[in-house]
Amino acid sequence: MRRIAAFGRFVWGYVAANFQGALEYRLSFASQVFAMLLNDIMWLVFWIAYFGKFQLVAGWGRDDIVMLWAVVAAGFGLGTTLCGNVFRLAGMIMRGELDFYLALPKPVLSHALISRMSLTAPGDIAFGLIAFGLIVRPSAVQWLLFLVFMLTTALILVSFGVITQSLAFWLGNAEGLAQQLTNAMISFSTYPTVIFNSAVKWALFTVIPAGFIAYVPVQLLREFSWPLFGGLLAFAVGAVALAGAVFRAGLRRYESGNLVLMRE
């Protein structure tokens, strides 16, 4: 218990330091957060316009797509606010930048992940909360579920990021491949899962688990089911465990660049 509390203080320390660092350039930080918020709103306008012209797509309507965007954006925002280095891991591995973390007593993966925050990510969180609150007009239970789904989506996204970025341990320059896989994950999760054929749906619940960050939360918000909810929680925990195992396996192959590094 004491170790968990210490780890919590460690994470909180980094979160506070990252925010203080971002606030050093207040105007720039505010403009990036605001820009991301507007960026997400534009996507939402697109979908609202789409459903203004075409009423239903495979049984999905306007509120479903708003819920989907709210959950995915807020979860992505939470994940990359806390773990801003997740989509930079492949480059760090390739350049030998893990040396810095290896020399310190904290866990390498979590330390590397949280030592940076995405400056645009709070905009995603704000968008998710505003869109969900204003357009869906949820009940108290739906709010509670939404907060849980923010967390599961963040965990699955970060885990997926760690697994794909860790390919660099085996492939060397895997930045491009990892980026494409991340793009695929985000793209598939921001469209109604029901439009895809069965082979793609199978992939969306296994290799690119967009179904668990998009379809399942929306389905649970529409109609709650304990087995599906339990399945989602189990998948999120499993994804975290798998990501940790893959990173540890890769770390055994890690070779220091023997470089003198300036930490960014």
Next chain:
Amino acid sequence: MDENLRMDAVPAAWNLRRPGGLGALLGKTWAVLRITVATRLAYLGELLVRSIFMVLILFIFTQLWNATNASQDVGALTGFAIPQLIWYLAFTEALMMSVNSMGDTEVDREVRSGDIAYRLARPLPYPLYHLGAMLGERLLRFGMNLAVGCLVSLVVVGPISIAPLSLVAAFSTAIFGFVVDWIWMFAIALLSFWIEDTMGLHLLYRRAQMLLGGMLIPLEAYPAWLGNIAQALPFQYLVYQPARLFVQADVSGWLHVLGVQALIGIVGLLPLLVIYRLGLRRVSAQGG
């Protein structure tokens, strides 16, 4: 040192450092374009990997439109049949994916790091260097993405009839659109003389282009309220119009599109030049 050699070398070096006339400036800009293309071609594999996203997005949109068409007549509602829509998307996606988001914020980095001092010292006006580099980057990416997009469209919806004149109209407006787009993008980038980071502004500009320019769907597919807004704004001339000319065998509006693009470009030159002049006053070189 041989005195004659030294004296000969001085005028030659001096000539090289003179900006020259319009022909010389265009020649140097062309050289930057060619060098950018050659540099990027050295990493052809990386460019091809990035094209995978094109395959992905066209696949997703094919599924989306087919699912929509199952319950509603998309052709009647938009004026575009499904194959035309997918080819339209291949063109708009190729246009927008040719944007290098890192290139949009290159000026930021040069201002922050002080590298702008090296660029300003060169015998090519700073904006023209960036114009050449941007055109090289976009032309290469556009060509590659469009080739991949056409291949995917052929596989998923089959061929559509495209008249040779449509190709000329589409490509001329697309390429001229790159220059017009650069004028506005560069004006935004130059604001980095005052604000540390213009990434947010670029993001907004690109998203407005995406949504109001008709990247995801033709403007006819929008409901009236949004369609009217998009029709009234200039973004459509950079995305929607070139793509429409590509898939619809109607080139009647070709010259009109080029004319409006020229107007948008000329209007954009005013803020660009004013911001550039004012920004240069804020540059202070401290050696190094």
